[in-house]
Amino acid sequence: MIFYFSGTGNSKWIAEQLAEKTDDTAVDITTLNMAPELKDEKYVGLVFPVYAWAVPEPVRNFARQLAPNVGFAYGVCTCGAEAGLAMKQLNKIYPLQSSYSVVMPSNYIVGEDIEPQQTIRQKLKEAKQAVEQIADEITRHEPVNRVAEGGMAFLKSTLAGKGFDRFARTTKPFFAEDSCTGCGLCARICPSKTIRLAEGKPVWGETCYQCLACIHHCPQRAIQYGEKTKERGRYTIENYL
Template identity: 45%
Template sequence: MIYYFSGTGNSEWVARQIAVGTGMNLGNIAQLSNTTAVSFPSQTNGVIGFVFPVHAWGAPEVVLEFTERLQIQESTYRFAVATCGDEAGFALDDFSKKFSLQSAWSIKMPNNYIPMADIDTPEQIRQKIAEARRLIPEICSHIQARNPVWQVHKGSFARLKSRIINPLFRSYALSAKGFYAEDHCTSCGICVKACPMENIELKEGRPVWNDRCVQCMSCIHRCPVRAIQIGNATKKRGRYTFEAFESGNF
């Protein structure tokens, strides 16, 4: 079983490619986390994997919380793949402290955290996805052989980013504070459907964010009229989803 969490589609695409390459089943962490089930006895056939984006050089909180609800046999081969704009920091090392891993990989995928920086150029996006396509078959081969592999690009100042900046991000930035819809919002409701955490609702035709935001950026990137903003930083920055780029509608 491969469990994945995804906002703009990068991690979902990687998870689906690995599922095809290994014959494993998929589980959407957000959907499962929104259920009332206390735990999930997992039929893993001896292998379980996680695919998730790196959030501020750490694993998303929703993924960490989900691992606590799993019932896994000690002998199960465990792996994780983290997608990131560039560096994973200690995200996978710290994840392994909560959910022990035999193998881990990081894969560079197009940047989507536009409160901090603009999206990648079309050429950068093409290059990252092409490299991911090259790496995934190798990852699948290792998973099928249950090899212990640790291929993670931690980047510079990884300890500072994961051990100091990430806790600050989780304490002070992990909320929907600053999200709003501009006046040209059409009340289409796409943001409501796009939110994996079911954290958005329409009130009087305008989106309202509640208290379960994990800053996955799904709503802001999927708004068809670019009405959703986070403060002023995102107004002049691009929008990206994997499916839009893949379909040529980027």
């Protein structure tokens, strides 16, 4: 079984591709009330995006619930360029036989604009090739550690990762512009269930993973995070597949 967490679809796509190629099933961890009891699983996969060179909180919490399994355990993280020590962090929580990072289009528009279209399409082309190789290695139960950690990985994954959890996940900058139609899509897809509609407009609670699913999926581009996201593009993988 493959368990995934995804905001704009990158990790979901990876998980579903691997499930198809390894005759497995991909499950969104945010739809589960608790980790299922695993019995006689041939594979156990964890697929997720890297946030600030670290493992996102919902993935850490889910992995702690997973009981050790006799199946081949592997992890795949998606990142814009470097994964830091994210996979090593996960391996301490849930032991893995294989660890991978796959470069995918960047989507954290709180920090910077989305990449040029040519860059996005090239990354996806190379990611498809990477998934083919990963699936083949998993099928053979081949132990692999192919993770692009990058420079100063320890500092990035500890200082930046902890700083992200403590300071960058505030919901105060979120707001919806007048173009919001009150469709409620943001509330339905929010993995932390922190969004509700009040008088036809989204209102954010305190718990947020900073996946930015609400911003990128809004059909009216009405959701912003402060002023800086107004002029920046939006990204969901569905627009490129």
